[in-house]
Amino acid sequence: MAGLTTAKSTLAGMHTEKLSGRTQQRFFSPEEGENYVYPWAYSVDYDKTADFDAADMDTLAINKRIRELMNEGYGHIVVKNPGAKHSLGVGILNRLKLDFEGSLGYFGCGLIDGPNIRISGRVGWSCAENMMAGTVVIENNAGSTFGAAIRGGDLVCKGDAGARIGIDQKGGSIIVGGNAGAFCGFMMQRGRMVILGNTGKNLGDSMYDGIIYVGGTIRDLGVDAVPGEMTELDCQWLDRKLKMYGLSAPRGVKNMTKIVSGKQLWNYDNLEPVEKKIAL
Amino acid sequence: MSNPQDVSDIDHFLKTDGLDTEREKVIGQHIGYRYDVNLLPDYKRLTPFLKKYIEKMGWEDLNWLEDIHLGYEEGRAAVFDRNINGWVQVPEGVKLPDNQQDRDMIARELLIKFQMSKHHPLVALREAYAKF
Numbered sequence: 001m002a003g004l005t006t007a008k009s010t011l012a013g014m015h016t017e018k019l020s021g022r023t024q025q026r027f028f029s030p031e032e033g034e035n036y037v038y039p040w041a042y043s044v045d046y047d048k049t050a051d052f053d054a055a056d057m058d059t060l061a062i063n064k065r066i067r068e069l070m071n072e073g074y075g076h077i078v079v080k081n082p083g084a085k086h087s088l089g090v091g092i093l094n095r096l097k098l099d100f101e102g103s104l105g106y107f108g109c110g111l112i113d114g115p116n117i118r119i120s121g122r123v124g125w126s127c128a129e130n131m132m133a134g135t136v137v138i139e140n141n142a143g144s145t146f147g148a149a150i151r152g153g154d155l156v157c158k159g160d161a162g163a164r165i166g167i168d169q170k171g172g173s174i175i176v177g178g179n180a181g182a183f184c185g186f187m188m189q190r191g192r193m194v195i196l197g198n199t200g201k202n203l204g205d206s207m208y209d210g211i212i213y214v215g216g217t218i219r220d221l222g223v224d225a226v227p228g229e230m231t232e233l234d235c236q237w238l239d240r241k242l243k244m245y246g247l248s249a250p251r252g253v254k255n256m257t258k259i260v261s262g263k264q265l266w267n268y269d270n271l272e273p274v275e276k277k278i279a280l
Numbered sequence: 281m282s283n284p285q286d287v288s289d290i291d292h293f294l295k296t297d298g299l300d301t302e303r304e305k306v307i308g309q310h311i312g313y314r315y316d317v318n319l320l321p322d323y324k325r326l327t328p329f330l331k332k333y334i335e336k337m338g339w340e341d342l343n344w345l346e347d348i349h350l351g352y353e354e355g356r357a358a359v360f361d362r363n364i365n366g367w368v369q370v371p372e373g374v375k376l377p378d379n380q381q382d383r384d385m386i387a388r389e390l391l392i393k394f395q396m397s398k399h400h401p402l403v404a405l406r407e408a409y410a411k412f
Contacts, residue, residue, distance in 0.1 A: 034329065035396035036336040039403055046338060095337050116338050132362075133344035134337075151362065152344025171347040190317045191347060209317050237320045244340050260318070
């Protein structure tokens, strides 16, 4: 612990934080000015466009090229021939328009915070896993664990998606224009999932919170997933969100099925007081 | 356990310690969220700051901010910042509206201002530990 006292981060006063609580020190004034991007973000212009052919480049080179172009102020980048390579477009913490003309492999566009990404082809497993903010739109189909552990933003697949989409979802909106596989919304904690087609078995299994909307048929519900009541706010949100991405519910949003958590797995009351304190 | 949707007084967690059930009283801590995580935003209540933020980011709606709500911590109104895994309390003197939708808009605006501030803890952490 002694080494920590000399770290740069302690100079900001973080060493005086209450480690036992969850409230952070307040460092700033809400009147200090209007900043809309992170202090370290690249300053980019959406009207400045660059493209490059990725056919003969490996993953690292492609991701580095995207960063170089952002550093040069390009706010719209087009990647041609991505060739279904894995882990493309990951870790972008910036406002940016990014187009992939082709398909991506596994773990594409993961850990992003801010960009608007469009993929004209298909995506493999775990597209946009741990996404924080922004939009990702896939014009074709998506593999399994689409949007795994997503925290925020809009993730849209206009075709069909595989199994376990939105597994461990912690926020954000996942929208699938077609059908989806089994165990979608497994262990979902919050956020919204919209499936306009049919879903496989065990939808929303062990979901803790959040909402799932389904336009087609549900093969069966998982443990603790129960039907909820559609409200006017639900319909307005669905109408607006689907319109944004050029989608529509086959039988209208009012006829979609809403699934929520039954909260029977909230076992806190059964824990001993000591265990409870540790758990929290 | 007390469900935020079932609490009729919007200031319940400001006026009381929020320990409503026997179990909460025993452990001395509120169980669950102090706000409705599933409450969808009412876009008629967007603030001018949030409209500018949406425009700047090239989005058409609140995007990730749809999941941000005003909560309560240590008897004060606060918003949870995932980047520091902690609560940021609403400064004293900020008058809270009488409904959750408007309170959520204040929380979103405050969180953006905090996260994008040069005084955010992540700036120092980044300087100390970022590899690229």
